Amino acid sequence: MRADARKNYDQLLTTAREVFAEQGADASLRDIARKAEVGLGTLYRHFPTREALLEALLRSSFEALADRARALESARDPDDALVTWLREIIAFTHAHRGVIAPMMGAIEDPESALHTSCVGLRAAGASLLARAQRDGHARADLDGSELFDLIAALAWLREQPSHAPRADRLLNVIASAILTRRMA
Incomplete structure (x- = not known):
């Protein structure tokens, strides 16, 4: 260049x-x-495209979140590792206002510039979930796509000023619904 x-x-x-x-x-x-x-x-x-600009801005952050998930896979407690990562990715999406809608659209659109990064992020979370499931710490009927949907819902909720105060409590409720050993 x-x-x-x-x-x-x-x-x-x-x-x-x-x-x-x-x-x-x-x-x-x-x-x-x-x-x-x-x-x-x-x-x-x-x-x-807007997605190409977002991808250039977010690529390194997405890679860092995926690396963080991989690092958490070796944590002693798989349910705490999963919840830690959920909190971090939700905080990230909250800090990048409005990014959740393009992310959710991109994950379903292989032509989107954001697609590869979003798929990698979803796979990283799915891997943490799978580890918790293998160890009997998470419900077996949830998959990585559904986990990503829950992240999106919680991130969207956190962006809504009138609902944001409940976001942390609702994350705990969702975590207790996902994990077999955690209470809300």
Whole structure:
């Protein structure tokens, strides 16, 4: 990549991170380009879709969450490992306002730029769940896709100001429904 193109790319990512933090994942791409002091065409040359921009912004965080799940797989207590990871991924989605809807759409759309990262994240959670199930700590009738759906529901709930105060309690209720040795 040419030096000027790299500068624009980096500036777009920095600006998008700021704008998405302020306005959420559905913020105007035109505003991002304007604040980055580049043309809209430059933004679209680097990021042809909103999902491509989100993927570039979130890739390293998704990889870190997947790595964290892999590290938790060796934890002594599989149910605590699963709940720890659930809390961390829900906190992540809460910190990245509005990202849950594109993630849920992308996981079902192999053409989405976010698809591979989201599938990897779901697989990491499914692996933690499978370990807890093998050890008899989690109900056997739940799969990784359903776990990801529960994460999305709890993350969405946390984004709603009138419901956010109940989000932690509801995570505990969900955890007790998933795990065989935990009470809400």
